[in-house]
Amino acid sequence: xxxxxxxxxxxxxxxxxxxxxxxxxxxxxxxxxxxxxxxxxxxxxxxxxxxxxxxxxxxxxxxxxxxxxxxxxxxxxxxxxxxxxxxxxxxxxxxxxxxxxxxxxxxxxxxxxxxxxxxxxxxxxxxxxxxxxxxxxxxxxxxxxxxxxxxxxxxxxxxxxxxxxxxxxxxxxxxxxxxxxxxxxxxxxxxxxxxxxxxxxxxxxxxxxxxxxxxxxxxxxxxxxxxxxxxxxxxxxxxxxxxxxxxxxxxxxxxxxxxxxxxxxxxxxxxxxxxxxxxxxxxxxxxxxxxxxxxxxxxxxxxxxxxxxxxxxxxxxxxxxxxxxxxxxxxxxxxxxxxxxxxxxxxxxxxxxxxxxxxxxxxxxxxxxxxxxxxxxxxxxxxxxxxxxxxxxxxxxxxxxxxxxxxxxxxxxxxxxxxxxxxxxxxxxxxxxxxxxxxxxxxxxxxxxxxxxxxxxxxxxxxxxxxxxxxxxxxxxxxxxxxxxxxxxxxxxxxxxxxxxxxxxx
Amino acid sequence: xxxxxxxxxxxxxxxxxxxxxxxxxxxxxxxxxxxxxxxxxxxxxxxxxxxxxxxxxxxxxxxxxxxxxxxxxxxxxxxxxxxxxxxxxxxxxxxxxxxxxxxxxxxxxxxxxxxxxxxxxxxxxxxxxxxxxxxxxxxxxxxxxxxxxxx
Numbered sequence: 001x002x003x004x005x006x007x008x009x010x011x012x013x014x015x016x017x018x019x020x021x022x023x024x025x026x027x028x029x030x031x032x033x034x035x036x037x038x039x040x041x042x043x044x045x046x047x048x049x050x051x052x053x054x055x056x057x058x059x060x061x062x063x064x065x066x067x068x069x070x071x072x073x074x075x076x077x078x079x080x081x082x083x084x085x086x087x088x089x090x091x092x093x094x095x096x097x098x099x100x101x102x103x104x105x106x107x108x109x110x111x112x113x114x115x116x117x118x119x120x121x122x123x124x125x126x127x128x129x130x131x132x133x134x135x136x137x138x139x140x141x142x143x144x145x146x147x148x149x150x151x152x153x154x155x156x157x158x159x160x161x162x163x164x165x166x167x168x169x170x171x172x173x174x175x176x177x178x179x180x181x182x183x184x185x186x187x188x189x190x191x192x193x194x195x196x197x198x199x200x201x202x203x204x205x206x207x208x209x210x211x212x213x214x215x216x217x218x219x220x221x222x223x224x225x226x227x228x229x230x231x232x233x234x235x236x237x238x239x240x241x242x243x244x245x246x247x248x249x250x251x252x253x254x255x256x257x258x259x260x261x262x263x264x265x266x267x268x269x270x271x272x273x274x275x276x277x278x279x280x281x282x283x284x285x286x287x288x289x290x291x292x293x294x295x296x297x298x299x300x301x302x303x304x305x306x307x308x309x310x311x312x313x314x315x316x317x318x319x320x321x322x323x324x325x326x327x328x329x330x331x332x333x334x335x336x337x338x339x340x341x342x343x344x345x346x347x348x349x350x351x352x353x354x355x356x357x358x359x360x361x362x363x364x365x366x367x368x369x370x371x372x373x374x375x376x377x378x379x380x381x382x383x384x385x386x387x388x389x390x391x392x393x394x395x396x397x398x399x400x401x402x403x404x405x406x407x408x409x410x411x412x413x414x415x416x417x418x419x420x421x422x423x424x425x426x427x428x429x430x431x432x433x434x435x436x437x438x439x440x441x442x443x444x445x446x447x448x449x450x451x452x453x454x455x456x457x458x459x460x461x462x463x464x465x466x467x468x469x470x471x472x473x474x475x476x477x478x479x480x481x482x483x484x485x486x487x488x489x490x491x492x493x494x495x496x497x498x499x500x501x502x503x504x505x506x
Numbered sequence: 507x508x509x510x511x512x513x514x515x516x517x518x519x520x521x522x523x524x525x526x527x528x529x530x531x532x533x534x535x536x537x538x539x540x541x542x543x544x545x546x547x548x549x550x551x552x553x554x555x556x557x558x559x560x561x562x563x564x565x566x567x568x569x570x571x572x573x574x575x576x577x578x579x580x581x582x583x584x585x586x587x588x589x590x591x592x593x594x595x596x597x598x599x600x601x602x603x604x605x606x607x608x609x610x611x612x613x614x615x616x617x618x619x620x621x622x623x624x625x626x627x628x629x630x631x632x633x634x635x636x637x638x639x640x641x642x643x644x645x646x647x648x649x650x651x652x653x654x655x656x657x
Contacts, residue, residue, distance in 0.1 A: 134648045135533075135630070135639060142634045167631050437529040437656050458584070461657050 040151045041144070042116045045084040053077035054087050061094055062156055062185035065219045071095055078107070085111040086119050089126060093157075099364070105130055118147060122157065129161070150178050156186060159193075166441075168193040184213045188223050198471065200231040218244040218251035225257055232473050234265045252282040256292045260475035268299040275299075290316060290328045294335065298477045301339055302484065309339055321356075327363040330356035330371045335477050337378050343386045350379055366408060373402055373414040380418040381444070384425050392422055413438060417445045424448045429455040443469060443482035466490065530581055531630040531647045532654040535618050535637040540565070540625075544641040547586065547653055553625060554587060555597070556604045565623040570606040570614050572627070574598065581656055582627055627654070 045051050054077045061070035074091040078084055085108050092104035105126065112123045125140035141158055148154040155178040159171045171193045180186060191206030207224040214220050225240035238261050244254035259274035275296040278284075284292070297312035313336045320328035333353035340346040353375045360368050376399040383391035396418055403415035420436035421444070423429075429452040436452060439445040446469045453462035470490055472483050534550065536542060540561060545553070552558040559567055572579050574594035583589045589597065598605050608614045611632035618626040619636035626637075630647045633639065645652045 132648075135633060135646060138631055138633050139635050142632070146634065162631065165631065170629075170631050434651070434656065440529065440657075464657070 036147060036149055038150070039148050041118050041122070041148050041154050043086055044115045044119055045081045045087065047081040047084070050077045050081040050084050050087060053080065054084075054090060058090065058153065062152075063183055065185075065217065067094065067096070078104075082107075083111045083114045085115040085123060089119075089123050093126070118144060145174065149174075150180070152178075152180055152183055152186070155180060156183075159186070159189060163189065163193060166196075168196045172197075181209075182213075184210055184220070187213065188220070191223065191227060195227045195230045198231075200227070203227050203231075216247060218248040218254060221247065222251065222254050222257065225254065225261075229257075229261050229264065230473055232471065234261050237261050250282070252278060252284065255281065256295070259292070260295055263295065263299050263302060263475055263480075264473055266302070268303050271299050272296055286323060286325065287328060290320060290325070290332075293319070294332065294477070295475055297335075298475070298480045301477060301480045306339070306341065310336060313339070317352075324361040325363070326356045326359045326361040327367050327371050330354070330368075330375065334371070334375050334378055337382065338481065339477070343382050346382045346385075347379070350375055350382065353378075366406075369402065369406055370408065370410045370414075373399060373406075373411040376402070377414040377418040381421055384421060392425075396422055413441075417442055420445055420448060420452075424452055427455075440465075440468075443472060443478045443486075446472075447482055447486060529656055530578065531652070532578055532581060532627050533630050533633055533647045534625065534640040534642060534654070535615070535628055535633070536625050536640060537618055537620070537622055538636070538638055539622055540638065542640060543638070544644060547643055550642060551586060554582075554605075556601045559604060561623060567604070568606060568621060568624045569604060570608050570617045570621075570624055570626040571598075572609070572611070572614065573607055578627065578629055581654060585653055585656060 043051055043054065045054075053073050057070040057073035057077065060066040060073065071091065071094055074087060074094070078087040078091060081087065088104045088108035088111060092101050092108055095101045095104060108123050109127050112120045115123065121140050121144050125137050125144065128134075128137035128140060141161060144154060145158050155174060158174050162168075162171045162174065172190060175186060175190045175193075187206050187210045191203045191210060194200070194203035194206060204224075204227065207220065207227055211220040211224060221240045221244035225237045225244065228234075228237035228240060238258055241254040241257045241261065244251050244257075255278040256275065259271050259278060261271075262268075262274055263271035275292060278292065279289070293312075293316045297309055297316060300306075300308035300312055313332055317329050317332040317336070320326075320332060330353040333349045333356060337346040337349035337353065340349060354372065357368050357372050357375065363371075376395050379395040380392050380399070383389070383395060396415075399411075399415045399418055403412050406412075416435040416438035420432045420439065423432035423435065433449065433452045433456070436445045436449040440449065446465055450462050450465035450469060453459075453465060469483060469486055472479055534545070541563065542561060549558065553567055554569055554571075556569070561567060571582070574580075574583065574589075575591040579594070580591065583591060583594055587594065598607060606617065608617060608626075611628040614626040614628050615632065615634055615637060618624040619634075625640075639646065642653045647655065
């Protein structure tokens with residue numbers, strides 16, 4: 001498992017070399033910058049205790065998979081020294097609470113004058129990223145990296161940020177250049193990056209190292225299992241999930257990993273049995289409960305059991321409603337809509353989804369806005385299915401307005417996906433491609449993108465995209481709706497030519 | 507991706523699948539002393555095809571790019587120059603006085619930042635403060651509709 005799927009950025013970390021003074025003087029910074037082979041990013045605080053706490057927290061977070069404990073310790077560190085700019089920055093990056101992420105970033109930025117020039121550069125890099133000043137953020141990131149290319153915490157910051165920007169090749173390049181080989185946390189993350197590039201031999205080699213470094217921890221086995229699943233090696237994946245549970249029977253994500261894997265293998269009855277074991281055995285946080293109940297509902301979709309799927313999703317929507325969780329309720333109705341064959345009924349579900357967003361209970365405003373963007377996107381797709389261009393364009397216009405004002409990546413991506421679908425339906429393939437290329441994490445858009453490439457004669461792009469789609473092994477509803485059918489299409493004779501060049505890799 | 511210590515997934519099912527076909531974004535860079543901040547696509551084509559050899563102030567232009575068969579350059583060839591990699595190779599060989607090939611973004615950046623009049627192409631995520639980023643048709647790499655963005 002890779003840590004923290006909520007925060008878009010992750011752990012920051014700094015370790016002082018032995019003997020660095022409590023308050024880093026400018027001369028010391030200059031001398032550290034002079035030798036990038038040994039330089040470490042300074043950590044400026046007036047409190048040795050605060051520094052010690054931060055070092056402890058970062059070690060727990062990165063190499064010992066103890067995120068919640070690390071967060072608690074960071075909170076203590078910034079209480080000890082409220083002017084500890086990098087302490088606030090670390091907390092901003094690893095916090096699991098979005099409100100805390102925002103407030104701690106603000107505190108880091110406000111306190112940056114207490115930090116060294118290099119630390120200020122780090123804080124400004126993250127601030128620029130938060131402000132959507134991407135070019136400036138990239139420039140600052142590279143400047144910090146060029147000063148400290150072998151500092152574990154700088155390498156960690158950089159690789160994690162780049163990974164969140166989907167720059168997997170660059171992540172690997174930074175890691176390889178660093179020469180760091182003994183950090184379990186980095187090894188875990190680099191393994192995932194190789195997997196995302198479908199360089200599975202290298203990913204497995206990383207996982208072997210990760211397991212060897214932490215043989216008594218479940219997380220390496222869980223990560224190994226997930227990467228094997230991404231590679232389509234389902235039986236081995238289940239073996240590693242089970243190994244994880246032997247090490248720690250409370251490691252519930254591995255139990256649900258087993259269930260997800262059976263679902264991808266096509267054994268939906270077994271998948272549901274494994275989900276139920278998980279639900280009975282573990283007391284889950286509410287949204288995790290909803291998440292895996294949703295995966296369980298998707299098993300009916302994979303079986304083509306529409307009634308079973310609708311019943312399962314409706315149960316989740318009712319549960320979310322009873323818990324006053326508007327976003328979960330809205331998202332469940334949206335998923336019901338994208339599964340629904342009858343466009344009129346799909347619009348009814350989307351109406352219920354939108355009504356839930358309007359209630360907006362127990363949800364952050366940005367989360368509700370993101371959900372609404374997904375709903376509008378679904379409305380556009382339903383309208384296209386109905387051949388109702390007016391409806392498609394009116395919803396697209398709403399989504400466009402949101403995209404221009406929200407300054408949010410997920411909302412922008414939803415806009416691009418919807419716009420690409422509209423342009424594709426109008427056979428404006430070149431224009432469609434430029435939007436669909438912004439939404440290549442979505443199987444619906446990937447499918448259209450592959451077809452659009454084929455239409456314009458860009459065969460290499462079509463083949464690459466087809467291969468990506470064909471080999472997508474992720475247990476989501478969108479995968480369930482698109483990928484199995486796409487694979488059949490690529491193997492059979494009943495589909496258009498563009499899918500047939502795809503090859504299933506096992 | 508899961509984690510026993512993960513907190514709650516706020517946006518439950520918006521697909522966040524890692525994907526190896528993420529759109530690339532390339533930046534056109536010049537040395538800091540070059541005053542140009544924007545080029546039209548047609549001006550850029552003229553520079554990269556060696557039809558324009560000097561900046562408005564008279565400084566000679568040197569183009570530096572990665573190997574035409576690299577993934578980044580294929581995007582440039584497709585979106586800007588309408589050439590195959592083979593045609594581009596031949597073109598570079600025929601214009602060695604005005605076009606240089608570097609083996610990495612770092613090498614492109616090093617050359618551009620130290621060579622007055624140089625212009626190069628690098629991945630957006632390689633940018634450093636040592637170079638200027640040019641707009642194409644009034645747009646920076648991160649803006650919607652930017653030309654050198656795609657697969």
